[in-house]
Amino acid sequence: MSLLTLRSLDISFRSTNGSIKVVSDLNLEIEEAEVFGLVGESGCGKTLTALSIMGILPQNAFAEGEIIFKGNNLLTLDRESMRKLRGKELSMIFQEPATSLNPVLTVGYQVAEVLTTHMGISKKEAINTTIELLKAVKIPSPEIRIKEYPHQLSGGMKQRVMIAMSIACKPSLLIADEPTTALDVTIQAQILELLQRLREDMKMAVLLITHDLGIIAENAQRVGIMYAGRLMELADVSELFNNPRHPYTIGLLESLPEEKGTPLKPIPGFVPEPDRLPPGCKFSDRCRFAIPQCKEKEPELIPLSIASNNSNHSSLITHHSSLHFVRCIRASEKLWHF
Ligand SMILES: Nc1ncnc2c1ncn2[C@@H]1O[C@H](COP(=O)(O)OP(=O)(O)OP(=O)(O)O)[C@@H](O)[C@H]1O
Ligand SMILES: [Mg+2]
Structure with missing residues (x-):
């Protein structure tokens, strides 16, 4: 059985002249522990697909069809059950790491909060686990870093914190929405390598969203x-x-x-x-x-x-x-x- 199945998924926005469908008849399956790449140009509906799986579409949007995760249709699940799944079984790294962290809370607090909320562990245990997690995502001196605020970290470090938060509860499915777009090329490679390693260690499935087929070639098994x-x-x-x-x-x-010097052939229009x-x-x-x-x-x-x-x-x-x-x-x- 697949971990996630999208069946005839439509996503629409309400507008003054009725609704506008932006995602239409999406059918796909993601198996346990696989990396499934979702690729397309800007505006094709990748983020909305991710948000619908997480149950956090914008107010004026709605999804129809079925999103079956571990046998439950998430579109009919009550809010409380969905809230419990989110962050624990299902988690997401967002497209803009800078805006996804709370600027007024220390990074340690933010990672620890995910653990206390979903894992029912004490604050002290959560802090120890946070340090372990920051180590796992290769943040140097995690004992010091946990007391820092997001603005004190570089873009790459912020993205590592986001990854630490998203894997804190060992989710079965991690959605990574353009996880490296905002980063420079060397940091990009490091983050992708880190995600691969964590995925292997934790046997989690990843829905990897990107506009870059090059990233898919090296990181995914299947692609849409x-x-x-x-x-x-x-x-x-x-x-x-x-x-x-x-x-x-x-x-x-x-x-x-392809190679340096080969002219790119963009798709016209x-x-x-x-x-x-x-x-x-x-x-x-x-x-x-x-x-x-x-x-x-x-x-x-x-x-x-x-x-x-x-x-x-x-x-x-x-x-x-x-x-x-x-x-x-x-x-x-x-x-x-x-
Ligand atoms: N809040 C909104 N209200 C109305 N339309 C929206 C809203 N958010 C997104 N859209 C539209 O939905 C479509 C899909 O958007 P989405 O953000 O899913 O694209 P994307 O594939 O993630 O693009 P990108 O690569 O730029 O992140 C776009 O045409 C966009 O204009
Ligand atoms: Mg997007």
């Missing part, structure tokens, strides 16, 4: 490519890199820096606003492989084997972890070659 609130492709990481089938994935791969999506395939207006049918009907996300056989697929909604899924009517054509 998101565009305009939809999953466009879903595959094992090596399969995705060796045999990409969605033109959007191909575009992302082409825009990766912009991600459309959620209320101005084109009819048919949502990527069709930026797609160099688009044909007239692409604008008529939105393709479903189906297994590549079925796309290639052109057979009937309507009964296939469930996802198998080792399969390759694509949402493109030209998926069988292998549009891209090395």
Whole structure:
């Protein structure tokens, strides 16, 4: 059984002219102890997906469908049970570490508070565990650091504190939303390595959110490519890199820096606003492989084997972890070659 299953997940915002859907029909499974990468350009709905799993969507947003975590649908769970899960079983490292720590409390207090709230241990025990946790995330002199305030720490150190907080209760699932975007390249590598090591030690699953396929190549086992609130492709990481089938994935791969001096090929155009999506395939207006049918009907996300056989697929909604899924009517054509 998978640890987390998203089934037909939609996320919408209420607006004066009705609701606007920003995430549509998201289906995916995350297995225990795996790193699942969620990739896409800015605005495609990655953070909202994470917030919906955590049960902390903004006031004006709502989720429909199912978010099954350890057998419970989180969308129907009462507030108190959800609050208990959050921080303990499910935790999240946010996109902006600087704004996620409370500036008026010491970092030691903030980590210890997670422990006293969720683990029912004494303050003294919590402080000792906090020191251990800060050591585990490689913060030097943790005994001194626990008495410091966030502004006294560098960006990389703040992110380590955030990681310490998020793993304090040994969650089964850690959501890391662009955990290294705000950091410089060397610190980025250190933080990713730290996350990998902790994941192996603690056997936790990680939902790694990033716009950078390079990070996915080195850190994830499976990956979902998101565009305009939809999953466009879903595959094992090596399969995705060796045999990409969605033109959007191909575009992302082409825009990766290969060697120094190779010119980058960014995907032309912009991600459309959620209320101005084109009819048919949502990527069709930026797609160099688009044909007239692409604008008529939105393709479903189906297994590549079925796309290639052109057979009937309507009964296939469930996802198998080792399969390759694509949402493109030209998926069988292998549009891209090395
Ligand atoms: N509070 C809000 N009210 C209305 N629309 C919102 C709100 N928050 C996000 N959105 C819209 O929802 C869409 C998805 O946003 P989300 O933050 O999930 O994107 P993202 O993939 O995390 O992007 P980024 O890479 O920039 O973090 C965007 O089009 C965004 O404009
Ligand atoms: Mg985001």
